[in-house]
Amino acid sequence: MKLTRALEILPKSLWVFHCNSGSCNGCDIEIVATITPRYDIERFGMKLVGSPRHADVLLVTGPVTKYMTERLRRIYEQVPDPKVVIVVGNCGASGDVFYKSYSLDGPVDNIIPVDVYVHGCPPRPEAIIEGAAKAVLLLEKKREELLKAGASR
Amino acid sequence: MSAGSHKTYRIPIGPVHVGLKEPVTTWLDVDGERIVKATVRPGSIHRGIEWMARERNPIQVIYLAERICGICSFTHIVAFLRAVEDAAKIEVPIRAQYIRSLVLELERVHSHILWAGVACYTFGYDSAFNLGMLLREKVMDVLEALTGNRVNYGVGTVGGVRRDLTPRAAKAVREMIEFYRREFQTFLDVVTEDPIAKARMRNVGVLSQEDAVKYCALGPTARGSGLRVDLRHSSPYEAYGDLGVTPLVPQDYNGEVFGDVYDRFFVRVMEVIQSLELLEKIVDGIPEGPITWEPKLPKVLSALKAADGIGWGIIEGPRGDDTHVVKLTKGEENVTWWKVRAPTYANAVSWPLMFKDQEIADAPLIINSIDPCISCMERILVSDARAGRSEILTRARLVERCREKTRRLMGA
Numbered sequence: 001m002k003l004t005r006a007l008e009i010l011p012k013s014l015w016v017f018h019c020n021s022g023s024c025n026g027c028d029i030e031i032v033a034t035i036t037p038r039y040d041i042e043r044f045g046m047k048l049v050g051s052p053r054h055a056d057v058l059l060v061t062g063p064v065t066k067y068m069t070e071r072l073r074r075i076y077e078q079v080p081d082p083k084v085v086i087v088v089g090n091c092g093a094s095g096d097v098f099y100k101s102y103s104l105d106g107p108v109d110n111i112i113p114v115d116v117y118v119h120g121c122p123p124r125p126e127a128i129i130e131g132a133a134k135a136v137l138l139l140e141k142k143r144e145e146l147l148k149a150g151a152s153r
Numbered sequence: 154m155s156a157g158s159h160k161t162y163r164i165p166i167g168p169v170h171v172g173l174k175e176p177v178t179t180w181l182d183v184d185g186e187r188i189v190k191a192t193v194r195p196g197s198i199h200r201g202i203e204w205m206a207r208e209r210n211p212i213q214v215i216y217l218a219e220r221i222c223g224i225c226s227f228t229h230i231v232a233f234l235r236a237v238e239d240a241a242k243i244e245v246p247i248r249a250q251y252i253r254s255l256v257l258e259l260e261r262v263h264s265h266i267l268w269a270g271v272a273c274y275t276f277g278y279d280s281a282f283n284l285g286m287l288l289r290e291k292v293m294d295v296l297e298a299l300t301g302n303r304v305n306y307g308v309g310t311v312g313g314v315r316r317d318l319t320p321r322a323a324k325a326v327r328e329m330i331e332f333y334r335r336e337f338q339t340f341l342d343v344v345t346e347d348p349i350a351k352a353r354m355r356n357v358g359v360l361s362q363e364d365a366v367k368y369c370a371l372g373p374t375a376r377g378s379g380l381r382v383d384l385r386h387s388s389p390y391e392a393y394g395d396l397g398v399t400p401l402v403p404q405d406y407n408g409e410v411f412g413d414v415y416d417r418f419f420v421r422v423m424e425v426i427q428s429l430e431l432l433e434k435i436v437d438g439i440p441e442g443p444i445t446w447e448p449k450l451p452k453v454l455s456a457l458k459a460a461d462g463i464g465w466g467i468i469e470g471p472r473g474d475d476t477h478v479v480k481l482t483k484g485e486e487n488v489t490w491w492k493v494r495a496p497t498y499a500n501a502v503s504w505p506l507m508f509k510d511q512e513i514a515d516a517p518l519i520i521n522s523i524d525p526c527i528s529c530m531e532r533i534l535v536s537d538a539r540a541g542r543s544e545i546l547t548r549a550r551l552v553e554r555c556r557e558k559t560r561r562l563m564g565a
Contacts, residue, residue: 020175022198024528026223026304028174029267033293033303036286067197068176071168097220100208103201122223122304 011140013045014132016086017055017079021072021108023062026122027089031059039125046132052078057135060114063091063098064106076112082142084135086116088128093117161189166516168197174271175527179504179520183513191508193501198528206491211237211311211457211481212450214488218477219305221493222528224267227253227260228470229477229493230309235390236479236491237311240464241457247392248442249313254392255326255435256300256308257468258428262333263292264471265373265421265428266340268524272418273344275518276353281344288340291332298325311453312446318439326436330429341422354415358507358519361412368503371496372473373424374523376402377417379410384469391468396434401427414522421524458486472496472524497526 020028035042049055052075064072076085085108090096092108108114115138118131161182168176176197182190202221206214218233219226231253238245245253270285293303299322300306308316344350360370365378375382383400385393401423403409403416410416447453461483467476473496480489500523507519 019169020198022176022200022528024220024223024226024305025175025526026220026226029224030304032174032267032271032286033290037283038287038290062198063200065198065200067199068168071176071197075169091220097217098200098202098205101201101205103199121220124303 010044010136012056012136013047014057014135014139015047015049015055016057016059016132017052017075018048018059018061019052019072019075021060021062021068021092021106022065022104023089023091027061030122030125031061031088031128034125034128039129041129041132052076053080055079055083056139057084057086057132058112059086059088060092060108060112061088062106063095063101063104064108064111066103066105069105069111072108072111082139082146084115084138084142085112086118086131086135087114088118088123088131090119090121093119096121160184164513166520175525177520177525177527179516181508181513181516186512186514188508188511188513188516191505193504195498195501195527203491203493206488208487210454210486211479211488212454214491215309215311216307218493219307221495222526223304224264224526225260225470225472225475225495226305227256227309228468228475229495231257231391232466232468232470232475232477232493233479233491234309234311235466235468236464236477237457237466237481238464239466240462240479240481241311241460243312243446243456245313245391245446246443247440248317249444249446250391251435251439252314252316252318252444253309254396255318255432255439256296256306256314257391258432258435259292259296259299259326261471262425262428262432263289263296264524265425266292268471268521269340269344269418269422269425272354272414272518272521273350275521276350278344278347278350281340281347281350284340284343288333288336291329295322295325295329298322310445311457313444315445317444318436323436323439326432330433330436333425333429337425344422345419351415353515353518354418355413356411357414357515358511358522359411359413360503360507362410364503364506365412368506369499370473370503370523371499372469372471373417373420374473374500374503376400377420378412379404379416384467384474388467392435392438395438396431398427398431414518417522454486457481459483470496472526473500495526497523501525 058079087093087108091098095107116131116134118127161184164181167178178194180192181188218229221229266285266289270282274282297303300308308314360378362379365375379402381400385398386400403419460481463480465478476494478492482489
């Protein structure tokens with residue numbers, strides 16, 4: 001399946017749990033902009049859910065402060081397989097402007113495995129939608145792998 | 154049930170919670186549906202920004218200051234720049250002051266509309282939330298036309314601004330003002346005239362006028378309790394001296410003041426309309442002239458290296474007074490120390506008062522009603538960090554100070 005077609009022939013709508021691990025809010029308001037009428041990714045059935053146990057995708061923003069490390073790990077473990085982790089924003093990917101801080105354990109890939117990076121500080125809503133499209137492909141791949149390994153539907 | 158047999162239960166909310174957009178931990182002691190006591194534990198997204206600034210020069214710190222908070226980013230930049238300019242005795246051209254005020258007001262519009270939308274979302278009024286977010290995209294377009302970015306605009310620099318107000322951008326601002334005059338009233342009507350929305354907000358999370366003074370509430374939270382406080386009025390900065398801002402309080406419109414969530418909501422949405430007037434005055438009255446004190450960056454940096462002293466910058470952000478204090482030392486490139494006091498910290502202290510005797514279902518609404526910006530709030534308290542006393546800044550000490558602050562807040 002090509003990336004451009006990923007949102008057209010959607011096998012499953014992504015349900016997303018959003019964890020802010022110490023971001024400045026910039027990415028978080030762009031995520032809100034992504035799900036509200038102008039960009040409206042909810043028209044594909046993708047939405048933010050209230051519990052990690054309902055989610056397919058864990059969306060992480062922020063450079064992961066020491067207090068949030070353990071919480072982030074716990075949230076990651078609660079998301080059922082197959083799961084995809086999207087990091088939105090430069091600070092989750094590399095630390096960005098917060099490099100050299102004493103109170104950070106991040107970036108995110110120090111703590112949990114990351115599948116998709118969305119760059120920008122903050123990324124535009126279009127970039128976040130592209131990240132979601134990549135996550136759809138990855139999730140399908142992971143599901144197939146799990147089925148091959150003998151997991152039941 | 155008799156009064157003596159009551160048992161309270163402790164409900165933790167956060168740090169990651171669906172009702173909260175940012176991590177903060179709150180423990181509510183509840184008796185049935187009634188909140189008896191509330192404890193707030195900040196510090197979950199403390200990133201040590203003030204500490205990082207000690208290894209960077211003021212121009213680099215601008216971009217760090219911007220990322221204290223992504224919603225009131227320009228407020229933090231302007232407060233920081235005013236502090237640096239105060240310390241280095243740099244004069245900002247009048248055109249640059251007008252452009253700063255312009256972006257500050259645009260930011261206030263987008264922040265207040267975002268908050269009003271999120272408040273509606275919190276009590277389950279999703280159509281109003283989506284309407285608010287749809288309206289908000291217009292001001293985001295204007296900010297993008299003016300600065301090139303939707304969030305974290307990066308237009309401020311020491312001694313001025315980096316982008317001029319082009320005639321095209323001015324036209325976009327005018328169009329936006331017309332658009333909001335036409336469309337924003339709809340949003341105001343669907344919320345303020347909706348009986349259920351009113352019932353959810355009226356007499357919820359009351360903060361009396363005396364308590365607002367006693368607990369140092371700031372900005373719209375204080376104005377919602379009927380206090381006429383607004384730095385744009387009482388100590389005008391940038392172009393506000395020419396614009397004539399009057400503090401907006403609910404008693405001027407509704408005749409009485411409750412100090413509840415509804416009043417805070419009302420103040421914020423009316424301030425959007427007030428900001429439109431200010432924006433019109435700015436676009437009409439902007440003078441010609443240079444936009445920076447010195448366009449060459451190396452010259453600015455050498456002037457900052459030669460500067461010595463402490464500078465203050467205090468401005469009225471969308472959430473209240475934002476104070477930055479900066480110390481520059483002669484011969485040193487980097488900022489010696491920098492202290493930020495964002496409005497949420499002062500406002501969050503009044504949370505326990507607002508929670509008292511409220512229903513548990515109103516808790517997220519009360520948390521949201523001060524427009525909390527947790528990422529603004531997470532500061533360290535380093536009051537003295539001159540060379541030779543750098544041992545203050547060891548991590549253990551900082552963590553301890555962070556906890557001290559928590560304990561102080563818990564005691565409040």
